[in-house]
Amino acid sequence: MPDKIEENERLKAMNIILNRVGDKWTVMVFGALFDGPVRFNEIQRAIGTISQRMLTLTLRNLERDGLVIRTAYAEIPPRVEYQFSELGKTLIPAMRAIWDWSSLHHNDIITARMAYDSRNDGLKAAAE
Amino acid sequence: MPDKIEENERLKAMNIILNRVGDKWTVMVFGALFDGPVRFNEIQRAIGTISQRMLTLTLRNLERDGLVIRTAYAEIPPRVEYQFSELGKTLIPAMRAIWDWSSLHHNDIITARMAYDSRNDGLKAAAE
DNA sequence: CTGGATCCTGGAGGATACTG
DNA sequence: CAGTATCCTCCAGGATCCAG
Numbered sequence: 001m002p003d004k005i006e007e008n009e010r011l012k013a014m015n016i017i018l019n020r021v022g023d024k025w026t027v028m029v030f031g032a033l034f035d036g037p038v039r040f041n042e043i044q045r046a047i048g049t050i051s052q053r054m055l056t057l058t059l060r061n062l063e064r065d066g067l068v069i070r071t072a073y074a075e076i077p078p079r080v081e082y083q084f085s086e087l088g089k090t091l092i093p094a095m096r097a098i099w100d101w102s103s104l105h106h107n108d109i110i111t112a113r114m115a116y117d118s119r120n121d122g123l124k125a126a127a128e
Numbered sequence: 129m130p131d132k133i134e135e136n137e138r139l140k141a142m143n144i145i146l147n148r149v150g151d152k153w154t155v156m157v158f159g160a161l162f163d164g165p166v167r168f169n170e171i172q173r174a175i176g177t178i179s180q181r182m183l184t185l186t187l188r189n190l191e192r193d194g195l196v197i198r199t200a201y202a203e204i205p206p207r208v209e210y211q212f213s214e215l216g217k218t219l220i221p222a223m224r225a226i227w228d229w230s231s232l233h234h235n236d237i238i239t240a241r242m243a244y245d246s247r248n249d250g251l252k253a254a255a256e
Numbered sequence: 257c258t259g260g261a262t263c264c265t266g267g268a269g270g271a272t273a274c275t276g
Numbered sequence: 277c278a279g280t281a282t283c284c285t286c287c288a289g290g291a292t293c294c295a296g
Contacts (some may be wrong), residue, residue, distance in 0.1 A: 014234070064240070090233065091233070094229045101219055116192040
């Protein structure tokens with residue numbers, strides 16, 4: 001660690017990014033955008049569990065941060081497509097890394113979690 | 129996208145991981161552990177803004193998921209050290225990727241955000 | 257179809273006090 | 277020092293209705 005203070009500043013400065021990039025819905029939306037422009041409802045269906053409100057907010061934030069481009073077509077019924085901006089594309093590898101690690105070690109986590117819990121249940125049972 | 133259903137399952141299965149890995153405090157704690165074993169209070173001071181309660185909870189969850197190892201030394205006063213497990217170490221590169229991207233594009237986000245806001249303010253002003 | 261505006265609740269998370 | 281226990285606040289986020 002180079003410098004405690006400096007490191008601390010890095011941590012704080014990064015907070016703003018982590019709050020976007022680490023956001024649960026953000027990562028989900030990123031997953032839905034991997035294969036090109038997608039419409040609002042497509043994203044919602046792809047994620048399956050996100051409410052309309054949260055999807056709207058998440059997309060608006062991503063657009064605000066310059067990571068996603070919103071294109072509205074003046075048609076009836078309206079059509080809106082979302083896709084990565086250039087800046088957004090530079091984030092894909094890092095996101096992929098998280099995704100890949102997750103699918104690779106998903107089971108390890110589950111296993112560790114169960115082991116920890118059974119250990120814990122044992123203690124609780126012993127205490128009674 | 130190979131299969132909508134399958135993709136959807138992947139998203140849901142990943143949720144459990146994202147809730148850990150994408151958690152704000154988790155990422156902060158990871159940053160504090162990069163350089164080896166650290167004591168409870170060291171972590172808290174390094175992060176600076178985390179409450180005792182949240183640090184305890186975060187560390188306990190990380191331990192439960194097998195990402196962090198807790199070592200308590202029977203001394204007076206007590207000393208407890210936290211460090212990455214082998215599983216935790218495999219996650220470091222992905223975390224680094226997020227960190228690196230964040231420090232690299234931190235300013236881009238700030239800029240995009242300001243641009244978006246001023247554009248938005250303009251609209252609001254025009255509406256009045 | 258793509259949202260905006262409201263209302264409402266659960267739970268994240270801070271503050272504080274206590275303990276081995 | 278490294279937590280645990282409790283109380284309390286606030287807001288993320290769902291449900292619902294409305295609109296262009």
